Amino acid sequence: MSPLLQVTGISKSYGAIQAVDGVSFEVMPGEIFGVIGPNGSGKTTMFNSVLGQIAPEQGRIALKGRDITGLSPVELNRRGVGRTFQTLQVFGKMSVRDNLLVAAQEHRGTLLSRMFAPGDSGLGAKADALIAQFRIGDVAHRKAGELSYGQQKLVDIAMAFMSDPDLVLLDEPCAGVNPALVGGISTLLKELNRTRRASFVVIEHNMDFVMDLCHRILVMVEGRVMALGTPGEIRANKQVLDAYLGN
Amino acid sequence: QAIKIANIVELSGAGATSGTNFRDGVLLAAKEINAAGGILGHRIETTTADTQSNPGVAKGLAQKAVDDNVFAVFGPVFSGSIMVSMAETKRAEIPNFTGGEAAGITKQGNPYIFRTSFTQETAMPKIARYMAGPLKAKTLALIYVNNDYGKGGRESLMKAIEPLGMKVVADISTDQNQVDFSAAVLKAKQSNADVVFVYTNEEESARALRELRKQGVTKPIVGETTLVGQKVIELAGEAGNGAVAHVGLTVDAPVPAMRAFRAKFEKEYRYIPDHNGIKGYTGVYLLKAAIEKAGKPDRKAVVQALHGLKVSAAKEPGVILDVAVDNNGDLDRESFLVEVRNGKQEIREVLPALSKK
Amino acid sequence: MSMDAAITFEGVTAGYGELMILDRLDLRAARGRITLLIGPNGAGKSTVLKTLFGLLKLRQGRIRLFGEDITGAKPRELLTQHGVAFVPQGRNLFGQLSVYENLELGGITLGTQETRARIPEVLALFPRVRERLHSAASSLSGGEQKQLEVGRALLLRPKVLLIDEPSIGLSPLVVQDVFRLLRRLADEQGVTVLMVEQNVKSALKMADDAIALEAGRLVLHKPAPQLLADPDIERLFLGGGHVPASLATP
Amino acid sequence: MTDLLQLVFSGMATGSIYALAALGFTLLWQASGTVNFAQGEFVMLPAFAMLVFAKLGLPLLAAFAVTCVLAVVVLGWGFKRGIADPLLKFGLMPIVVATIGLAIAIRNGMRAGYSAEAHPFPSLFADRLFQFAGVTVSLADVGTLVLALALVLGTQAFLARTITGRAMQAVAQNTESATVLGIDVPRMVFYTFAINAVLACAAALLVTPTYLAKFDMGESLGTKAFFAAIIGGFNNSRGALLGGLIVGVCENLAAAYISPAYKDAVALVIFMAVILFKPQGLLGKKVERKV
């Protein structure tokens, strides 16, 4: 089986800081892939390089066998790659529901046809379903910028799922999210994975979440890959325990 | 029944100084006339409105004046604005006195437009003659301000010097509100022309004069009214000395009526008027003379009376200098050749009115 | 509870503009102990801390600190006169200033000398931060920024520490370190800590008391060990963050 | 060659005037995150104040000192209380428009209430000319340039090197965090506007002899200063100086060698060239990492 996402030797440095240093890995179709590592180990930078947010200095990124190195975030999203952000990134002055609507509308029709499309692009039902799933119904009509941290985080995550992407990269989706909903996110990912064979790459510091959810886990330290394996293997890896997990 | 005058002038924007002077002139004249019993017993009533130096606003204000059925409109001063507003006054057959000096204004065949000063086309030949004559200039460097006033003057000057065999060897445009004249002056200097002709507004004239001195330009510096204005002399200080200009209207004219006017104006408004102040003032008196000639405050009759009107300062001191209006609404009167000496305007020569030549 | 109360909310109503989030809230946190504030997203936990720290206006009620009425006190007064420090949720750095400058500003109420003397102490706690001392704060990774923020508050050696979800973005080892550090501060220096956490399980293990909020109301207040020992605890995590009736404090 | 030098030097003299006015822009941007479209008027008002005080018989420097005090109260404290305090939290747009309104009010209030005329203004420097490598320079030109340099460097050092300066920047970058740290936000905001007011007085003292005290002097001065600040980099005080000098010199060169009529487009052309490789202005700091 050919990999869905193939990252080969990407590097990115800031002055003297080598944030990402020759990272390679592959994500298979239908795989849930975890990325962990201590603070500042280059996880987010690696994500941003893959997603076209910053240009990697070296390396190649391929999606379904096609080179996507240097493609813009817009282009990647069009090709079915969704993402969430570590920092809160919502449309602060739009209502929560509009946030979700805008998240998928660009996948419907052409630029010109959208000019004549209905306001919700026929996505209303889908948005409402996600709103219910993430328990943000009572704030659905409030401006996203005025929600609590966790609520905004949930909006951000929900947005990534609006357009039914094949591959979603999630950067610390559980940070600030209530444990009950962490379970909810886990269930959602598993379900999408099962029904649509959607793939995920998840950066997370919540070990219960990662260990339970991911098929394979990549450990990054100091910009490099320290280990790659199943949750069991990672948990047993002495080096990883020392560098990251603790007792 | 009062005679209503609408004062539509530039009180803000680029033309604020000119407009303010013009307005104050008009108001002063109206006040005096009223104090003396009005025109044929009718009081003058004035309203003032600001065009913001914007023709679009000027048009609206002219319409308002028409709606209010005023007897006459004074202003605007800027040629662009008057072009627009006079279309409205013409339609309503209201006499309109402008401060504009651009030649084109009276060439539209509008019988209701009247000037309060020379056009550039009458002024420029006079100064051209001076340059060709006493100064024996063959070439000149022209520093002008790039607005309708400067451009209009430039065109008239070109026309005037051509038959005299003079040539502009450096044609330098500057901006309204320009601060740094070093490039302009340098260009003028490099051209090595016989005369430097400066045609800019007052403050810029002062800056140009200073820069000319700074760069040690020794060629004669010649210009029009604005070059030797009281304000310029005040602002330029020593650098103003030696500048020569043709002056249509100046508060420094050696005429008792003018001195009196200056004193009155300064007392009333606490500043020395420039030519626009005189324009507004004499304009109202011109209207008075016309109404009196017509014998009744009737617009048609007054407009008729204005064409070909001759007013002598002896009979009507308010016009300050003898003046004649021709059939286009243009003015004629004597003017002056002025030189700045020791920080003062000195009249070198009184130039006769064109008709008296 | 008979313990010496450090923080007391008495019928506090507060919120954003017209929207009231806290509704006649009564709440107590004991002196020298770590009180954990939990609840679903949007329950008003952060609002409690912000109100306490004088960032939001009270519509009604009083707030006391060690018995003293501090209703309406400004953050600056709380910092300088009452020794309260606050680490808000989210990002709170001055992005264009360097890490060192951020620390220096953290100690602005102490004076420059004192601050400079204490900075090494803080840096010793967070080696990652020390490595990036002269980088612009905005260039740090999410976790590094959070470490810097926690360090910046510790610099003040507060008597009362309000800390809003410190675990966001921190890697497990660092979370452990921070929790241990807080424990030590409480035990050794008698610092009162009021902490919001979603990382409930590990937080409960280190806290003394737990308070649960729901829709701006207090629904539970129990010693943490007692709560942990309760057989119904799992339902707390599964029930959408809502406190099951069996756990609630009447 | 001397001509070129003459142009460059005159350009630098004008440029230092732009720089002085631009300094206020960069200061406000760095220390309060605002843009003051009435900055030109903030220079015009002290100019008239000094004229009035001078008319009352005060020597120029004394008039300057009194004006500074007055400016700190009116343009510093008054501006803070009246406009900055209520509007800062609403972002850039309301404060920009409020200052546009303020500029209109000040300009026209001065015109209607005092004078529509241009008034000469005494120079701090004796009216003396020097020949220097064939170039004529006036004492005022040199003096303005030197003082501008000193003020720019002084402001820059204050913002970057003192804890107060950094606290002021901190307030601009994140007011809520600054409050949480116990930074006295209102005081920092006041400092910012007070310094801005004093800088405006200094600018008035130096530029008015050339610009002349006139109700609308702020209009063109403000625009040019804005150009200068942008080209140099809005978030850097030294940028104001560099930007000012570049605009002044290039305008002069363009007027002499390209086209006087199009010299105002020069700033635009430079800017376009600058953003091709440095979108944040020549000396501006890049704002890093958005995600």
Added chain:
Amino acid sequence: MSRISLAIGALVMLVLLAVPPFLKNYGIYLFSYWLVFVIATMGLNLTIGYAGQKSLGHAAFFGLGAYTVAILMKAGFSFWLGLPMAMLGCFAIGLAIGFPALRVQTLYLAFATLGFNTAVWLVLRNEEWLTGGTFGINGIARPGFLGLSLDKPLAFYYFVLAVACLLALVLWKLLASPWGKAFTALRDNPIRAESLGVDTRAYTLLAFAIGAVYAGVAGALFAPLVEFIEPAPFGVGTSIMMYLMVVVGGAGYFFGPLLGAAVGVLLPEWLRFAQAWYLFFFGLAVVALMLWLPDGLLGIPERLRRRRHARDANAQRNAAAVRAEEPA
């Protein structure tokens, strides 16, 4: 649209249709002048208010529209050729002006557009062979429409009104479509927008281009309204005024320009009673308005709505609490 805003809209329409015949020429002229600025600021509201692109060069497009029509009409072409040409030209140049916006934002963008405006203004002023330079272009005739003469002030007013309504409708439709949300997303968080497939590049350019077309149409109406044009009204000052109108009316509110342009155009006229001080009071009024309503005049309904929502939410909360306290 809610019933209240529909009612208000109908009332405004009624006033605009019924009142002008009772006005004298000056009043009609002012109404027309105001509508022209409403059209221009509607476009700018899209660029600034919805798409969040800080543009300070709108008057350049206004001028381009006016000069295109004037020059073509002087060359003997019909207004009805000039108008589409003006729209097309502005669209194309608007697209081009969007490009700097892809590289720079906020103040730097404001400057780039301001610089563009200066450049256009310099061309209008200096290229006398084409634009008449500072002398301007005089005697621009008012067009006819389907054999109707629009020469009279009232007829021309209704023509401008019709155009304004048509353009408002188009904008309304546009903003109600997914485009509206895409523009807002671009304004609120371009980075997030990109990652969701919103082509920020295309929408930035379109925001400028469509805004420019509105300014172009406004210019094309301005020229025959005043019947004379010169460079002055198309300078940076006007751009700044237009920016002011958008913000004072309420940036990002559909009806903002209606009120904003009224403040910018009509308020100074109302204040004329203050004589020499009228612009002073105008400036103060703008400051006061901003202090009172930082979100602009249309922030009022929004404020009321928020207050209502807050009250509802509080009540709901209380009700829920009371229910919870009652024994089951």
